[in-house]
Amino acid sequence: MTVLVTGGAGYIGSHTARLLTELGREVVALDTLERGYRDSLGDLDLVVGDVADERLVAKTCRKYDVDSVIHFAAYKAVGESVSEPLRYYKNNVSSSIALVETLMANGVNKFVFSSSAAVYGTPDSSPVNEDAPLRPQSPYAQTKTDIEHFLRSCDAIGLRSVSLRYFNAAGAHDSGDMGEDFSLAANLVPVIMRVLFGGQEQLEIFGDDYPTPDGTCVRDYVHVSDLADAHVKALDYLATGGKSLACNVGTGQGTSVRQLVEMTESVTSRSLPHEVVGRRPGDPAAVYADPTLIRAVLGWRATRDLREIIASAYRWHERHPEGYAR
Numbered sequence: 181m182t183v184l185v186t187g188g189a190g191y192i193g194s195h196t197a198r199l200l201t202e203l204g205r206e207v208v209a210l211d212t213l214e215r216g217y218r219d220s221l222g223d224l225d226l227v228v229g230d231v232a233d234e235r236l237v238a239k240t241c242r243k244y245d246v247d248s249v250i251h252f253a254a255y256k257a258v259g260e261s262v263s264e265p266l267r268y269y270k271n272n273v274s275s276s277i278a279l280v281e282t283l284m285a286n287g288v289n290k291f292v293f294s295s296s297a298a299v300y301g302t303p304d305s306s307p308v309n310e311d312a313p314l315r316p317q318s319p320y321a322q323t324k325t326d327i328e329h330f331l332r333s334c335d336a337i338g339l340r341s342v343s344l345r346y347f348n349a350a351g352a353h354d355s356g357d358m359g360e361d362f363s364l365a366a367n368l369v370p371v372i373m374r375v376l377f378g379g380q381e382q383l384e385i386f387g388d389d390y391p392t393p394d395g396t397c398v399r400d401y402v403h404v405s406d407l408a409d410a411h412v413k414a415l416d417y418l419a420t421g422g423k424s425l426a427c428n429v430g431t432g433q434g435t436s437v438r439q440l441v442e443m444t445e446s447v448t449s450r451s452l453p454h455e456v457v458g459r460r461p462g463d464p465a466a467v468y469a470d471p472t473l474i475r476a477v478l479g480w481r482a483t484r485d486l487r488e489i490i491a492s493a494y495r496w497h498e499r500h501p502e503g504y505a506r
């Protein structure tokens with residue numbers, strides 16, 4: 181019995197695949213390597229290809245005796261999704277539908293989906309729980325919402341799924357040998373690391389006039405290894421007959437951009453050059469999770485704090501200044 185991890189060579193996928201292996205589970209990764217790195221997987225089995233390739237997926241399911249899937253493979257850049265909607269809908273929506281079709285045809289009916297807190301758009305208030313209305317504000321967020329709805333419809337044909345709505349994934353593996361590629365990411369922690377290691381001159385803080393305690397935006401940063409653990413718990417939940425579910429994966433703790441800057445300076449003993457600039461369009465003031473559901477149903481809670489997020493990301497970049505080899 182093997183877990184198929186699509187997008188397994190990506191940031192969260194590789195951490196999850198590694199955790200599963202550490203726990204003694206059989207794992208096979210499927211990744212196009214368009215944005216993933218073979219090196220992130222060590223000696224774990226990797227099939228290079230696309231989730232929409234019916235023959236390849238069917239063959240992989242048979243060869244590895246796949247019985248459940250964690251589906252990470254998708255594009256995730258909000259700005260890019262606005263300028264390239266076709267690519268996003270094709271890769272994130274059409275390909276996911278094709279994947280589910282092939283899985284069902286091959287008797288695989290347990291599915292964990294990499295969703296996002298972006299499905300809530302700008303919530304009316306935080307902490308946000310799963311009953312909040314879904315109001316995606318970008319093509320990227322819409323593709324995640326669409327697949328969540330599609331998965332719920334597939335209950336009728338015997339699919340059972342857990343959609344995990346990640347808040348802000350950050351940090352790196354404890355070993356210092358796996359982490360995030362900061363070259364393309366526009367997210368806060370990778371940008372901070374780029375300032376410390378990658379030659380970006382300074383961090384631009386997008387606005388300090390929000391209605392938050394220090395005026396900068398508040399988010400819920402979750403350590404990538406805690407996120408990986410949420411996937412394992414979701415698989416176990418499905419394996420023991422759990423019903424389809426969508427739940428938040430967040431700490432419940434809000435952190436402002438300024439607090440993150442201060443934490444970075446404290447953890448690294450380096451000063452982080454920064455400047456406040458104008459707001460980034462579309463940024464909600466404060467978004468953090470109500471993690472009650474995931475605690476109750478999956479027995480998951482975050483075990484690593486902000487300090488560990490920064491320390492682990494820093495360790496990874498310090499040890500691997502060039503990231504993974506291409």
Ligand code: UD1
Nearest residue numbers: 258296298366367368371384385386397399437460462463
């Ligand atoms: C973004 C996406 C979200 C996606 C998530 C994880 C948007 C509107 N939302 O969330 O859909 O699921 O990433 O990939 O793009 N910040 C700065 N300076 C920077 C970068 C960020 O001040 O150079 C601030 C932002 O204003 C924000 C916070 O840091 O308040 C976090 O930003 P980011 O890491 O991009 O995550 P989100 O915007 O929360």
